Amino acid sequence: MDIRQYIATKRQQIDTALERYLPEDESTLAEHIKAMRYSIFAGGKRVRPILCLAAAEAVKDFNNEFPDSVMLSACALECIHTYSLIHDDLPAMDDDDLRRGMPTNHMVYGEACAILAGDSLLTYAFDLLSRDVRETIPAHDRLTIISLISRAVGPEGMVGGQFLDLTHEGKEAQYTMLRDIHSRKTGALITASVQTGGVLGSSSPEQFKALTRYGIQIGLAFQIVDDLLNVEGTEEQLGKAAGSDAARNKATYPALFGVDKTRKKAQEALQEALATLDDFDERADRLRDLARYVVSRKR
């Protein structure tokens, strides 16, 4: 099975689980739940849940049959990612009309309802993460996962990154600040996704450390490539306006280093990500393939 097939299979599994776990839109709250579901099923690549599942498989044999708490965690990661996109797109924030080629949440449901859809997706993630399922993952490990994820996406993680990104928009690009913003805004949740998979697969402390380093490098590679795609991609490929970062005078890798050096930096991050997995056996091949895929992707 090549990596594209692996991604497609996993994506399907995750979509099925999301369909099953998200609340039904048949209550008095139908419109609110529709708004949550709209952004969840708006064509996301499912990068974070896939990384979570691949990391779990890198340390434990699941034979593609994941217990509920694994799928619940994977779905929670996607809920959090989706909430962050809805809030980032808001008029008061980045004010984006399009996301993945579709109107953003607030363009469809209005600003107030979009804020609430984001709030609910964030909250719902912790509902999924704490759901009472009778099975083998110890309660203590599930608490650890909640702690890892909430720290990654809280004031000193993802939200902090968005705050810095907003308040530094238009200011001169500085490499230290750029790395800081990226590592909080994108890197932290990607790293937590890999760590979550590690905990779900009962990783040893050494494996957990290696997976953490892998997560940091893959998060970095992901963001560098995002910056490159924003410069080089077409609007059709991106599903949003190309060149929007430059228009906003945002600090990006290409703006700081030029395209060629930025490509080299993505390759370096890939090599470092692969190196972190040196002590893993072939069960980590999916993580290796995913690292290569992240760097070569076109959207």
Place this chain on the structure above:
Amino acid sequence: MDIRQYIATKRQQIDTALERYLPEDESTLAEHIKAMRYSIFAGGKRVRPILCLAAAEAVKDFNNEFPDSVMLSACALECIHTYSLIHDDLPAMDDDDLRRGMPTNHMVYGEACAILAGDSLLTYAFDLLSRDVRETIPAHDRLTIISLISRAVGPEGMVGGQFLDLTHEGKEAQYTMLRDIHSRKTGALITASVQTGGVLGSSSPEQFKALTRYGIQIGLAFQIVDDLLNVEGTEEQLGKAAGSDAARNKATYPALFGVDKTRKKAQEALQEALATLDDFDERADRLRDLARYVVSRKR
């Protein structure tokens, strides 16, 4: 110790814990953390954490020395309540300029930063609830608390209530809808606060059920009195514009039933709350006093 003194003492304990647990505003994120702290320390009554502590004391002797996970949970409840106020006050929502006599978060920090301060407080609550503290509360009970709280404040709880409140503003007041909105928007987190105290105090299943019923009644009483105060209170007492509900043509108890019948309904909820505690000993006296206090309060 009378109830006012009890509330003052507990409030002090909670404020000290919040001061200790909230992140410091000395990093690159100083402005963001300042915005979080601004609303946390804007004079809240700490109703939810106090109910949590009093419920814990109703089933277990703590001698006013609460282990870390109890105080962490109490603080988490206040973080969630504060996030909900920040988001409810936003221009796209209720568009309020004043809260407890102080400018609302977005009036001080701007809309984008206020949205992010709310997002961070919500997320931070789950960080506090999952924090690794070595002590006696079992991991499974802590997961139960996270589950109770996340459900209470998610799409079918508090956020759903705010959604219904927004989308029904200006429409004709209907009693069924009014109760539904109240029970989600205010009742759910108040009930979860009492339940959380019960779990922290290792309540028996019967005690937990009784505390849940108490929480529902006290939540109801709280909201009925809030509606009354909005009609009868002065701007000075309320710290916000009096009569604002009527101006918005909001469904409220006084609008539906008139002031006298609404007062009677508050008394009924109080009596029902007290009745739920019939099988509790004198350790539940604080909960009884708090129920009376909620109904007689002037702000």
